[in-house]
Amino acid sequence: MLQNHKFKTHIRWELSEGDSTANPRNFSRNHKVTVPNKAEALKVSAAKAFRGDERCYNPEDLLLSALASCHMMSYLYVCAQHKIEVLSYSDDAEGILEVNTNGSGQFTSVQLKPLVTIKDKSQKDLALSLHEKANKLCFIANSCNFPISHEAEVLV
16 A cells, blocks of 8 residues: 655745845855754755855755665664664765756765664674665665665674
């Protein structure tokens, strides 16, 4: 049985006083993203390379974060299915964005680098192999059209 879940978000941008959108170099990209029933709005801008405010999150940061976070939750789920007790999890994910000469662009790859600490040494090989299963379950990974690799390490 298929289940559908709806997600909503709201963005708000306003032209700052003295700015103009007549020239793509002369306006702020800063805006706020709100999600119903969430505590705080996110301050978002373009990436610095695209005239954004480097102090704000940018869509590329959020895509990479969503992918790494979803993989982690999928991984913890499959570890729980296999009775693997995970003590800690971190990831220093990296993504490559390729910009075309016409100004369009796309992510061409993402490398997740999870570092997982588990309790039981005898489960280390299984824990390492479960990243592949987690990737197949990950909603965000399943929504991406670029390769996602894993350079995982498991500690005990």
